[in-house]
Amino acid sequence: MADFITKKETDYSQWYLDIVLKAELADYSPIKGSMVIRPRGYAIWESMQSHLDTLFKDTGHQNAYFPLLIPEAFIAKEAEHVEGFSPELAVVTHAGGAPLETPYVIRPTSETIIWSMYKKWIQSYRDLPLLINQWANVVRWEKRTRLFLRTSEFLWQEGHTAHESKQEAVEETLRILDIYRRFLEDYLAIPVQQGRKTKLEKFAGAVDTYCVEALMQDGKALQMGTSHFLGQNFAKAFDVRFQTRQKELEYVWATSWGVSTRMIGGLIMTHSDNKGLVVPPRVAPTQVVIVPIVNSENKREVLTEAHKLYDQLSPHYRTVLDDDDTSSPGFKFSEWELRGSCLRIELGPRDIAKASAMLVRRDSGVKTSVPLIHLSKEIQTHLDSMHHDMYHKAKTFVDQHTHRAHSYDEFKQLCAQPISGYIIADWDGSDTVETQIKEDTMATVRVVNSIDPHDTKKPARCIVSGRPATARGIFAKSY
């Protein structure tokens, strides 16, 4: 992990931005607040897409596509939705060289355009459940942006489902939440907290918002994915009713859920170190880089061996052979560490003499000499253990920075720590207390979970008001 623990907040920001820019994942774009995702960064996104698509399709979801522009009036149909999104809409007022009679907004999310179509598609319980996902870009004109973490335009997937019953929709909401948790842990090696959002933090238009949260190395939380139970709000706003099995007419029950390119930012902030990017093996664009070490005498022999090795490995691993002879091995080592290649294979005369290669891990820096005949198998073993080691390193960090606050004084003291982390506290569930905590300490409720009655012998009390506590929250400062 990076050793900026004692440094200031701005240094952490700079460290993060340096990695994004120097590892060539993204760049500032000419449009303020939006970024250019460069090929190396996009490859991570493609990898995420492919894994998530599999998880969605395995649970019966299908991909579709809806328009970028949404009639402004659609947004206004759901009261909370319009209130929540209005301040951050980009509006198209002119087209074809003339003012438009009715303006369009660039989608900040697609609930409204999708539900306008669902009205046509859903008549009977036979049409349900309708399980659709879309890969798209959306625009939200935020006041403050940061590469990957909050850009005015970003890429995401948004799922939109319609169900016969409340229970089925709630189950779907939680099923997706669990897919997100599994994806983050099993593919990105990022441990997460899952739970419900408070009324103040939930999605504009949802009945309940659930989310997965991760803890960054500076002790701030980052929301990595959300899954909303929408109740019948959008069905009512767009008048989507269906004939039930009992021949009655009822509004359908809905969910929506999404994860975005923000996950790339979360991945960087969770795993990377002072040498640069560290990418978990299952999504890494480059899993193995082969660096041949040549001199004028053995050049041909070493390069022949290196190419043989490349041919052998590249069908199984995302492999790069760096045979550029204008830069030195030392330069390449540093360069590939910065770019986050999982494993480096050094192949030089000494190695070839004993029919082996030097294998170096990005996460730990540990070097092992491996016989060439075992190399392919060894790589798999190392990639697997690298994933587990990265997960456990991150998990240990989270555990070390998770504290329980029994009083407000204790809470405030924990918030004042350089790396405040998660603070678990009981409160009365009121907006007033939540707001006060935010004003006093900058910490917000990341997720709410119900209080396990077996956990405390005496009834839980709100740390601020002293009233009986109704909820146990995980609080943190956040991005």
Next chain:
RNA sequence: CGGGGUAUGGCCUAGUGGCUAAGGCGCCUGCUUUGGGAGCAGGAGAUCGUAGGUUCAAAUCCUACUACCCCGACCA
């Protein structure tokens, strides 16, 4: 929208009133090199963010503007 900062070749920086704007990285040419960011020699590349002002003289001082970055406000 507030607070702070920056603006000099493709990138990073030096230059705080005075001769032809300096250096590093990168780039081009050639040679030599290659096990942790190689070396030597030569070369190309800048109207010093924009506009105005002060002065014999401005990259440097003053004013305004613009852009970007950081911290807030805001933010499924």
